[in-house]
Amino acid sequence: MSKPDLAVDFAGIPLLNPIVLLSGCIGFGEDLERLHGFDFSSVGALCLKGTTLTPRLGNPPPRVAETPAGMLNAIGLQNPGAKHVVEKILPRIGHWPTQLIANIAGSTVAEYEEVARVFDDSSVAGIEINISCPNVKEGGAAFGSDPIVAAQVVEAVRRGTTKPVITKLSPNVTDIRTVARAVLEAGTDGFSAINTLMGMAVDVAKGQAVLGNFQGGLSGPAIKPVALLQVWRVYEVAKPHGIPIMGQGGIASSDDALEFILAGSTAVGVGTALFKNPHLGGEIAQGIEEHIIKSGLDSVTALTGTLQAR
Numbered sequence: 001m002s003k004p005d006l007a008v009d010f011a012g013i014p015l016l017n018p019i020v021l022l023s024g025c026i027g028f029g030e031d032l033e034r035l036h037g038f039d040f041s042s043v044g045a046l047c048l049k050g051t052t053l054t055p056r057l058g059n060p061p062p063r064v065a066e067t068p069a070g071m072l073n074a075i076g077l078q079n080p081g082a083k084h085v086v087e088k089i090l091p092r093i094g095h096w097p098t099q100l101i102a103n104i105a106g107s108t109v110a111e112y113e114e115v116a117r118v119f120d121d122s123s124v125a126g127i128e129i130n131i132s133c134p135n136v137k138e139g140g141a142a143f144g145s146d147p148i149v150a151a152q153v154v155e156a157v158r159r160g161t162t163k164p165v166i167t168k169l170s171p172n173v174t175d176i177r178t179v180a181r182a183v184l185e186a187g188t189d190g191f192s193a194i195n196t197l198m199g200m201a202v203d204v205a206k207g208q209a210v211l212g213n214f215q216g217g218l219s220g221p222a223i224k225p226v227a228l229l230q231v232w233r234v235y236e237v238a239k240p241h242g243i244p245i246m247g248q249g250g251i252a253s254s255d256d257a258l259e260f261i262l263a264g265s266t267a268v269g270v271g272t273a274l275f276k277n278p279h280l281g282g283e284i285a286q287g288i289e290e291h292i293i294k295s296g297l298d299s300v301t302a303l304t305g306t307l308q309a310r
């Protein structure tokens with residue numbers, strides 16, 4: 001029997017397989033290169049660490065905390081700035097046999113546009129927009145929590161680049177479909193869903209917040225059921241327009257990834273689970289291939305959005 005086709009087209013970005021290693025969980029990929037036996041061609045793409053216009057030091061420590069079946073993080077977008085990434089880091093990592101996707105952030109709509117312009121003139125295959133950042137002009141409310149402001153960010157990034165634009169949706173909203181519709185009209189080429197859920201942890205003995213920033217983003221297996229539902233909802237908006245979804249949130253096995261594919265994901269992201277096993281992306285791709293063979297199908301795209309009612 002011939003090998004099934006794992007390749008997917010994600011918003012115009014050709015991926016060798018649907019697995020993407022997620023932003024913030026692999027830095028700029030350089031630690032993976034130092035890892036014995038890591039094969040970049042085992043995954044479809046790497047989403048690079050969230051990047052702003054100028055360098056940021058991030059939040060005060062502690063910045064991570066373990067939770068039941070997951071973790072909280074409040075890294076606060078520590079990064080060396082867009083120019084440094086484009087001029088110093090990309091030339092070192094651009095030869096890897098996988099796609100590189102920039103992940104951009106900003107404090108104002110204008111900053112998002114400027115960061116997009118810097119990456120437009122670079123080797124990245126596409127730009128993922130993190131709309132979960134605080135909007136300084138609106139008292140710190142996340143851009144992604146208001147459909148009008150979220151659309152303004154996507155329009156600004158669209159002006160700044162001709163590369164494929166992927167909008168990373170926040171689950172911290174009343175109805176994710178409202179934001180999905182708004183950014184779709186603003187011209188997004190793809191969706192990432194979902195970013196982390198906001199949470200907090202308390203150290204009772206010390207009477208203190210565990211994180212230096214009080215609040216952080218919850219990720220890992222704890223959020224998987226929430227993420228699946230949100231992907232399924234976004235698929236309702238995306239499907240009629242043929243806009244692909246990169247499903248993510250707690251994926252730690254090929255069965256997890258397949259659940260997201262059935263719910264409507266064209267690509268699937270692995271983040272927190274990489275801290276335990278950085279080779280997991282390739283292992284999940286292999287598991288998906290075995291499932292396709294067992295099902296008598298010939299491609300992974302034959303499974304996308306095929307979820308049935310019971």
Ligand SMILES: Cc1cc2nc3c(=O)[nH]c(=O)nc-3n(C[C@H](O)[C@H](O)[C@H](O)COP(=O)(O)O)c2cc1C
Pocket residue numbers: 022023024025049050051073075077103129130168194195196218219220221223248249250251269270271272273
């Ligand atoms: C330590 C850490 C840092 C992260 N940094 C970013 C970031 O810079 N930009 C972004 O869009 N998402 C960031 N995320 C969110 C992940 O990319 C991913 O969307 C989320 O964690 C859900 O997937 P997971 O449960 O597989 O980790 C970060 C997550 C973690 C755990």
